[in-house]
Amino acid sequence: MGTGHTHGRGTATGKHRRRLVLVLVITLSIVGVQVVGGLLSGSLALLADAGHMLTDATGVAVALIAAALAARPATKARTYGLQRAEILAALANALLLGALGVWVVVEAVRRWNDPPDVATGLMLVVAVTGGLANLTSLLILRGAQKESLNVRGAYLEVLGDLIGSVAVVLAGIVIATTGYLRAxxxxxxxxxxFILPRAWSLLREVVDVLLEATPKDIDLDQVRQHIRGVAGVVDVHDLHVWTITSGVPALSAHVVVDDECIDRGLSGTVLDALAECLGAHFDTDHCTFQLEPIGHGVHEANQHA
Structure with a gap:
């Protein structure tokens, strides 16, 4: 009967691009210091932390590239543009993070029976420097990590690096004071x-987006209740809410309206009210509604609730 659209703003990652660039510069600077320090000191923990930070840098770089792609306009072939590129970047980030976690554990097990000597002085200086850099990056990303999966992925990785730096510092202190090399x-x-469960958490969030699951912060029953509360609406079915990319939820629904709405030509008024209601209560700006007269549903096969 009619279709209404409202279109949202840019992607969440794009809003925080400058933060990501700053974190990328900090991370790359520390990676080089940690690699050199790890090789010279003989510390696997320091090399593991360097590898994690290199993964961070790669993830942030991919996120920035994806944000640029996501900002490109839609085309006939890709009606949502390349906004999903951000989610694919987050997927790559999660897989890289998981692979790194597995490598670190395997290498640590291999070294257990023959731990190498470690130059603790250099190890501690590099670990403290890396920890301070990680803390700075964490503070930069803290305010943005709830809005974007890519920023959240970078935030979790930097958090892991910070914990890793603390672990390296503690290990250095133990070796320096006791000589226990297995530290x-x-x-x-x-x-x-520490890395592995965070990689799994990010991967689950990405899979939810790719499977077009209902966003966790949206209650579908409440959405349905609000739609039914709009004047002229009798019922709603085929209601779907999903996420195109971080910060860009979308909604579609078949809305049954009463005869008065049809007879008096009030479809536009109902569409405006629906868009305003859902945008205000659920921050869902990209909405598509199909308005139907009472009884139209019998002509539709495989209706969803």
Whole structure:
């Protein structure tokens, strides 16, 4: 009977591009310091932290590229443009993060029976420097990580790096004071085990978006209740809410309206009211509604609730 559209703003990652660029510069600067320090000191934990930070840098770089692609206009072939590129970037980030966690744990197990000597002085200086850099990056991303999966992925990785730096510092102190070389191996395992569940958490969020699951912050029953509360609306079915990319939810629904709405030509008024209601209560700006007269549903096959 009629279709209404409202279109939202740019992607969440694009809003925080400058933060990501700053974190990328900080991260790349520290990676080089940690790699050199890890090789010279013989610390696996330091190399693990460097590898994690390199993964961070790669993830942030991919996120920035994806944000630029997502900002490109839609085409006939890609009606949503390349906004999903951000989600694919987050997927790559999660897989890289998981692979790194597995490598660190495997390498630590291999070194358990023959831990190498570690130059603790250099190890501690590099670890403290990396920790301060991670803390700075964490503060930069803290305010934005709730709005974008890509920014959240970077935030989680930097958080893991911060914990990793703390673990390296503790291992260095233990080795320096007791001579227990396996402390470096234990710190490496701790870093790996810290990385893996966070990689899994990010991967689950990405899969939810790719499977077009209902966003966690939207209650479908409440959405249905609000739609039914609009004047002229009798019922709603085929209601779907999904996420195109972080910060860009979308909604579609078949809305049954009463005879008065049809007879008096009030479809436009109902569409405006629906868009205004859902935009205000659920921050869902991209909405598509199909208005139907009473009884039209019998002509539709495989209706969804």
């Amino acid at each position: 470096d191996v234990i710190a490496s395992v701790a870093i790996g085990l």
